[in-house]
Amino acid sequence: MRHAAVKGRRTHTRNSHGPRPDIQGLRALAVGIVVIYHLRPEALPGGFVGVDVFFVVSGFLIIGSLAREAAKKASISVLDFYARRIRRLFPASAVVLAAVLAGTVLLLAPSRWQNISSDVLFSLLQVQNWHQALSAATYAGATQEVSPLQHFWSLAVEEQFYLVIPFFFLGLIAAARAAGQKAGRFIVPALSVTALASFIYSIYLSGHEHTMAYFATTTRIWELAVGGLAALLPTMLKGSARLSALSGWLGVSAIIVPAFLFSTDMAFPGSIAAIPVLGTAILLRTGTESTAVPWSASRVLGIRPMTFVGDVSYSLYLWHWPVIVFAVALLGRTPRIREALILAVVSLALAAASYHLVEQRFRHHSGPADWRAYRQVYAMALCVAMVVSVAAWAPWQVIEFKRAQLSTELSDHDYPGAQAWSARPAPVPAGLPIRPDPSVAMQDVPATSAGACGVYDPALVPDTDCWFGSTGQQGAPVVVVVGDSHAGQFVDPLIAVSRKIPLRIHAMVRNGCPFTLTPPRSAATVYTNCSAQNAVTAEKIAAAKPDLVLVAGMREAGYRKALGWSWGPDAPLLDGYVQSLSRLRAAGLRVSVVADLPYPQGNPVECVQKHADGGACATPASEALSDGEDALVSAAGRIDGVDVVNLSKLFCRDGVCPAVIGNVLVYRDNHMTNTFAKSLGPELAVALGLG
Known part of the structure; x- marks a missing residue:
């Protein structure tokens, strides 16, 4: 979300030289x-x-302003445009970024420092939207893990728009001059084509890559362009104040009703985004004509309480999300109604202070519009950017130092991990720090996390890739590991086994894709890609004739918690597992299914950071082990010759499943830390009959 420059509470449009408090x-x-x-x-x-409303408003004001400048001067002052944008937007956002950094170090667990530090840099560089799109984030409510800077994605969209739009106008002005036309001759046609192209692309991508479509700049340009067209196209209701007033309320309804009826499960911002976008455009176009009608939407929107919130809305948007995220982290839960009201008041107070002490101080420049003035603006922005960048680098480096410890081999004597609870329990020395350090536990990942080995696609990954263990010994037995990221956790224990027993491990792991032939679904989408690839993978495995196939996967309840996925009654997860396992057994392969691990409660990493010994972070076994049916295990029971390996005795004892076992942190989220996974090697080898 972003706001075009206004002076105080005065917002001007093409068809009105007076103030527009309704905006x-x-x-x-x-x-x-x-x-x-x-x-x-x-x-x-x-x-x-x-957010879509703000995109349209920004397009209305910015494009309208540039069109007037083009018509008046037959040119665009790019430097002046950028200077205004920097003064208007950068100071307040820089203050929020600095405050978030300070709050992160003071209030959040060190395990979050590095990610938030990188988010500061992404936000500062105005590419947060692409970072969110490529990291598969979702735009939903705050949780204890979400970034306090996630909302900067919409600011990045508008900054990228601001970066391009003056040159877009300069190109159109040059084209008009070459054709002997007025400077603004091609603006409306070019905007219309751009809006249509972006809208069509938005519909397409929203149906195929929902998360990417939500955050991408290319799927949002049409919203800004519609705002620009609303500023430039002639009104159809001039002289009809009552009809304009009715149209204004129609526009308000087109914004408010979707706010109640839409959800993030929808293919947004596809075609349905046209409802709030066009509603906003209608409000902007009819606002001037309807002001004479006392009951018009423009009159209601223009009352002082509304304009006050509108004045501080940019700062309110900047501040409210970090306030919510920090509150959720401290409370350990979502705010209740009374707490939510307090957070709203705190956000509004911070916004008002930011508006008066930061925004207004930097916003207006009374000096001459010369290069010296521009240099002052750019120098200020550069200095602040450098300060914030250096501040973000400090917590990053602290965690980077600890991350280097992950490559250090731990002593089995000091850090027995799962071996502390094995058939022949290893002693656990007291007084040692937990490993991996909780602040870097999220980076303690399996070998399949590198390259394409964690997103295995049988059509793209060569058969020679993703081999581990005794790869140089051609006669060594071959174990194929197939399934989702929960299956990928067993690659490193097998690598550890291969140091004593020759073993070649072929990882065919695709994160978020259990080895089933029935597709998962969310509220709005059926994901057929996963099941289709599994069918090809099963044929490849059957043709390769490995000595053993290890299959593992997260339970359906885990997918429901983590991704909002489930399997329908017409294509249950169990049936899909039966089909895939049957194909392997029909090829005469030896197949072992590893039961899913106990599912930890809450965030074990942050809990251990608060409670050094991890004693208060255990999950009751009744909760960790009763998370619905393990469909993979059930499927194995229906097929002759499929073995089942259950390692839960190495995770839970006496009714509890601790977060720390044998001086080793067990979980990084719903996955094991790789350090603990490797300690499973001896027990896994015995269970699989590998020696």
Whole structure:
């Protein structure tokens, strides 16, 4: 979300030389919807449409302003445009970035420092939207793990738009000059084509790559372009104040109703995004004509409480999300209604302070529009950027130092891990620090995390890739590991085994893709890609004739918690597992299924950081082991010759499943730390009959 430059509460448009307080009220409506959505997503599940409102408003004001400049001067001052953008937007965002860094170090667990430090840099460089798109983040309510800077994605979209739009106008001006036309002759046609192309692409990508579509700049350009067209196209309702007033309320409805009815499961921002976008455009176009009608939407939006919130809406958007995320981290849960109201008031107070002490101080420049003035603006921005970057680098380096410890081999005597609970228990020395250090536990990942070995695609990954263990010994037995990321956890224990017993391990692991032939589904999408690839993978394994196939996967309840996925009654997960395992057995292969691990409660990493010995971080076995049916184990029971390996005795004892066993941190999230996984090697080898 971003706001175009205004002076105080005065916002001007093409068809009005007077103030437009209704636009400030529209900003208040938009930011209010977003704040409520972030505080209580169940109350306003489509509140994210407030961001779309801001995109349209920005396009309306920025494109309208540049079009007037082009018509008046037959040119665009790029330096002046960028200087205004920097003064308007950068100071407040820089203060928030600095505050988030300080809050992260003071209030959050060290395990989160590095990720948030990188988010600061992504936000500073205005590429947070692409970072979110490529990291498969979702735009949903705050949790204890979500970044306090996730909301900077929408700011990045607009910054990228601001970077390009003046050159877009300069190109159109040059084309008009070459054709002997007025400077603005091609602006509306070019905007229309751009909007249509972006809209079509948005529909396509929303149906195929939902997360990418949500955050991508290319799927949002049409919203900004629609705002620009609303500023430039002639009104159709001029002289009809009542009809304009009715149209304005239609526009308000097109924003508010989706806020209640839409959800992040929908293919957004596809075609359905046109509802709030066009509603906003209608409000912007009819606002001037309807002001004479006392009951018009523009009059209601223009009342002082609305314009006040509109004035501070940019700062309110910047501050509210970090406030919520830090509160959730401290509370350990989502805020209750009274707490949510307090957070809203705190956010508004911070926004008001930021507006008066930061935004307004830097916003207006009374000096001459010369290169010296521009240099001052750019020098200020560069200095602040450097300070924030250095501040972000410090916590990054602290964690990087600890991460280097992950490559150090631990003594089996000091850190027995799972061997502390094996058939012949190893002693556990007291007084040693837990390993891996919880602050870097999320980076203690299996070998399959490198390259394409964790996103195995049988059509793209060569058969010669993703081999581990005794790869140089051609006669060594071959073990294929297949399944999702929970299967990938067993590659490193097998690598550890291969140091004593010759073993070649072929990883055919695809994160988020259990080895089933029935597709998972979310509320709006059926993911057939996974099951289709599994069918090909099963044929490849059958043709390769390995000595053993190890299959593992997260339970359906885990997928429901982690990704919101489930399997329908027409294509249950169990049936898909039966089909895939049957294909392997039909080829005469030896198949072993490893039962899914106990599912930890809460965030074990952050809990251990708060409680050094990890004693308060155990999950009751009744909860960790009763997370619904393990469909893979059930499927194995239906097929002759499929063995089942259950390692839960190495995770749970006396009714509890600790977060630390044998001085080793067991979990990094719902996965094992790789350090603990490797300690499973001897027991896994015995269970699989490898010697």
